[in-house]
Amino acid sequence: MTSENTLAPPAEGFERHFRQSPLTNPWEPLYSRNTGTAIHIGLWLAEPHTNSRGLAHGGLITALADNAMGLSCGLGRENAAGLVTVGLAVDFLSSARIGQWLEVHPEVVKAGSTLCFAQCLVKADGKACARANATFSVLKR
Numbered sequence: 001m002t003s004e005n006t007l008a009p010p011a012e013g014f015e016r017h018f019r020q021s022p023l024t025n026p027w028e029p030l031y032s033r034n035t036g037t038a039i040h041i042g043l044w045l046a047e048p049h050t051n052s053r054g055l056a057h058g059g060l061i062t063a064l065a066d067n068a069m070g071l072s073c074g075l076g077r078e079n080a081a082g083l084v085t086v087g088l089a090v091d092f093l094s095s096a097r098i099g100q101w102l103e104v105h106p107e108v109v110k111a112g113s114t115l116c117f118a119q120c121l122v123k124a125d126g127k128a129c130a131r132a133n134a135t136f137s138v139l140k141r
Contacts, residue, residue: 039071057098073116087135096124
């Protein structure tokens with residue numbers, strides 16, 4: 001697969017990501033899927049997503065994992081004004097390359113009234129390339 005995959009349709013169940021930010025805008029198109037308990041984020045890896053070695057940049061993987069875990073922690077929290085990351089750890093398990101479908105699979109571990117804990121597995125074409133866990137502070141309205 002080549003970088004032309006950025007024009008290919010996303011994986012099944014994914015639509016254009018509903019949340020834009022100045023950080024992620026250069027990485028578009030991003031896609032997401034709401035499972036009801038989590039927001040998965042995916043994209044076709046292309047040159048703007050890579051480091052000098054042509055592999056998916058760790059900063060990209062970290063930012064997408066943080067985004068997916070935070071959005072997942074926010075599901076169903078009508079009384080929250082938002083969430084802020086207070087801790088984030090990422091382990092890189094293998095590399096991801098241009099042309100692969102990168103997908104973040106988050107899971108909310110515990111959702112409290114002031115803190116929310118989440119973890120995720122990041123996969124490239126279905127193979128685990130990173131794992132992460134995060135703690136979020138719940139902002140009150």
